[in-house]
Amino acid sequence: MPQPVLLLGAGRRCAYDEFVLTRIAAARPVVLVDAAPPDWARPCLAGHLAADPGKDGATASAVVRFAARHRVRGVLAHSAEYMVAAARIAGQLGLPGPSHVTAAACADPAVLRAALAAGAVPVDEPGTPRVCAETVVLDGEIRIVAITRTTLGPAPARQPLRHTVHAHDGLLHNRFLRLAVDRTVHALGLTRGVLHIGLRLTDRGPRVTDVTPCLPDDLIPLLVRRATGVDLAQVAAALATGEVPDTTPTRQRAAAIRFAYPAATGRLDRLTLAPEAAREPGADRMILTRDAGHHVTAGPHATVDDRLALWVAVGEDPAGCDDALRRMGRHLSARVAPAVTAAPDQPDEQPAVPDLHG
Template sequence: MALPVVLLGLLGSGRRDVCGEFPLARIAAVRPVLLVDPDPPGWARPYLTGHLAADPAREEQTAEAVLRYAAGRAVGGVLTWSAEHLLPAARLAGRLGVPGLPYETAAVCADPVALRALLARHRVPVAGPADGEAAQGPPVSVEAVVLDDEVRIVALTRTTPGPAPARRPLRHCVHAHDGLLHNRFLRQCVERTVRALGLTHTVAHLTLRLTARGPRVLSVAPHPPGDLIPLLVERATGVDLAGAAAVLATGGLPDVTPTRQRAAAVQFAYPALTGRLTHLRLDPAAADDPAAERMVLTRRTGDPVTAAPHADLTDRLAHWVATGESAAECEAALRRMARHLTATVTPEPDRSAA
């Protein structure tokens, strides 16, 4: 039997989390999961073989709990999909003596200033906060699997950002035939970034901006991405990013051969006003669209919400996923499905003026 992977924290909490369930299910399909979390929600429990009640944000408490567990049972590796828990995961893997990200690499990836400095020393083009040209370029994310010295770019994620200043993602799209997959400058940039950081045996989510002078690196997350991107990659290419991450974390070599050549996209709905959500309805006819993968409400009436320019991820009202043969087909389907959602936000009185 495969040794369990220690998973630090979840993507969601409380009520059923539709973004976190998919990757958790994929991880559990390839490795037993020992979750470290104060109180896992009900939706997560069917996927777990064990649970340690500890807060990953309290690193020493978490390490003590896992080391006590490992004293009597073997564990195969440590995994997280959260930047917040990247450093504790790296340090814990080192203390357990299991495969994992070197702490120094995790520390650089978690610090944007240190990341830019290291990549600049290795002559990797980066996009800094004062880089006006890079700020104008469209973002693209590279979903890569690093198998020792081999860097496999399994997919590209095109993201449509929302309004400033928050600029939360409105849409992600993955197309197996994205033309950028054959761009040698992007591939060179990704490979040089991976080597500069010393990434090996990991799944990585690299965000770049495309400029007139070529791609520039914005950030590197050496763990599976969130926002249902693993679902889009699986629907478009057949590659299981979350499962691959679990296999790599326990020292194995996953099969990341593409088995599909399609496209998939997700759209997020944000409130137009700040206030209280007084109406939210999804017409069941949305499920009749042949391209519809899913359409899910993620808030409830009565919830306070913040308008898109200042919203965070918890303000999303709903999301819907479409699949098709091309990105254009997916975008058309997303527009059709959007017509099935109705929402009303009632502004609350400004008490500061009283």
């Protein structure tokens, strides 16, 4: 087997995680480090190392033993959950990647804020409006390859309702955002990697709220690829193996994803998607992410596990994506049996999310 990349964790949500794994596996062999790989991941794997990525020390020992028998090209974390463990292991093996200290700082909001403040980075708490700079760092060269704009749901959960990426987003040329990103990279001592840098737009300019030194979730890599042609998953794999990735844009479009949350808390009795959704102009994919019979929590208090469905649209600009998302959303229908007894005149049909078509 050619020298593989070790991937810590495959994820447990096929609708979100399969895309990244498929793109990495298309470029190089993947050995998954996970206690038990999900069935959908197996066709993408060149091998499997049975170890729990959440048990940092034990996993590192298992990987070091594996690396003593097999030449390993790089170590990647599938998500922020395992980025500290991946950094520790890469450091032990002498492979590229963020340092363990940097990864640990990014995982601790208080430590991160202190590090950024020391580097003269404007910081703030997460809020709205919110954007993220999808950034690639290679030996000191910092490139913002895309801007992700996020629409958040109601408090207190404030879960994402939508992400949008546009190849011609004006923030790509905003010098204040560029300065905040550059200072963030330097403050954390990052020299190589893919970064998901969250920022809050304020009257005082963009202010950094969080930094994740690994691939973003929520299918944002798919949006970036559809909108710009830049394959963040393969870029991350190349950086982790010491190679120089190609970050040249090959597309000039927009892409967006929408998430449906239940409007009521209770048992999900019915969730259906009409096949006509796939034939809507601009439709990329539409996937149900919950099964009938399960308990779900309404949007204001929901988690990502309460999402009922996701759908992705591609267009020439964000307005085109919005139109496609609205048309696709009309093909989704859900009914939730409320956790408390409904009033006699309360309809039992519940929309998937408040203002689903808005």
